[in-house]
Amino acid sequence: MKKEHDVRIDRTKLHPWLDQKLTVLLKKCEKQGIYLIITEGFRSKEYQDSLYAQGRTKPGKIVTNAKGSTWSSQHMWGIAFDIAINDSKLLYDAATIRKVAVIAKGIGLGWGGDWKSIVDTPHFYLSEWGSTTTRLKALYGTPDKFKRTWKKTVKREKGALLWKASSKKTGSHCRIPKGAAVEVLYSKAWYTKVRYKNKVGYVNKKFVA
Known part of the structure; x- marks a missing residue:
């Protein structure tokens, strides 16, 4: 092998x-x-x-x-x-x-x-x-x-925190700036799980569109 x-x-x-x-x-x-x-x-x-x-x-x-x-x-x-x-x-x-x-x-x-x-x-x-x-x-x-649902853009003026977990208790990877594109993995409850610059985490889904 x-x-x-x-x-x-x-x-x-x-x-x-x-x-x-x-x-x-x-x-x-x-x-x-x-x-x-x-x-x-x-x-x-x-x-x-x-x-x-x-x-x-x-x-x-x-x-x-x-x-x-x-x-x-x-x-x-x-x-x-x-x-x-x-x-x-x-x-x-x-x-x-x-x-x-x-x-x-x-x-x-x-x-x-x-x-x-x-x-x-x-x-x-x-x-x-x-x-x-x-x-x-x-x-x-x-x-x-x-396929149009696979990508979204951060629309919030202050950007969006990329949380490490959906509970928000483990901190964040980074702040994604307004206008940045993210790859959408899936959405649930209040959050959307995304991939941004090879980091995977969670953003508030009302901050992306």
């Missing part, structure tokens, strides 16, 4: 929360001596349609039930990535991928290995919207509209 991860995707096209979880997953896998290849991330409509054609109108076996035109692949929404093991002898080794799945589910990711229709063991995804794209389509319609 090669003792390094091989990330072959453009991580800037992943939802910021998924990208953050991917960072955590890679670190945790490395601690257990498992090194990954990240083989798939964001997919365009055209690429998704070409995969859907495989095993139908093109040679090969069926690998997806999701047409690009229906926005039904989690990859098209930037909330999923696929893996292989960075070892030519263990590339899709079931036992090793199950070990990765245990780690991934421990940090809140969903796993395609739990699916009933087209079990997809190399597939991991943000589970906040369920195991399909139905809720995302109902909320946003298209991936482009969804």
Whole structure:
């Protein structure tokens, strides 16, 4: 097994929360001596349609039930990535991928290995919207509209403190100045969890828009 991860995707096209979880997953896998290849991330409509054609109108076996035109692949929404093991002898080794799945589910990711229709063991995804794209389509319609929620700007004149924890009891990383852009991981209660200059923390959600 090669003792390094091989990330072959453009991580800037992943939802910021998924990208953050991917960072955590890679670190945790490395601690257990498992090194990954990240083989798939964001997919365009055209690429998704070409995969859907495989095993139908093109040679090969069926690998997806999701047409690009229906926005039904989690990859098209930037909330999923696929893996292989960075070892030519263990590339899709079931036992090793199950070990990765245990780690991934421990940090809140969903796993395609739990699916009933087209079990997809190399597939991991943000589970906040369920195991399909139905809720995302109902909320946003298209991936482009969804992506507009990934970034916000600090609008408060005094800026916004980036708290280390949502309880505010552990202090702050820094003050984010007015007009600065932040990557939105998720929002709850009074706060929005964001990433700013590689620091992850919490800001009062009324201070960003």
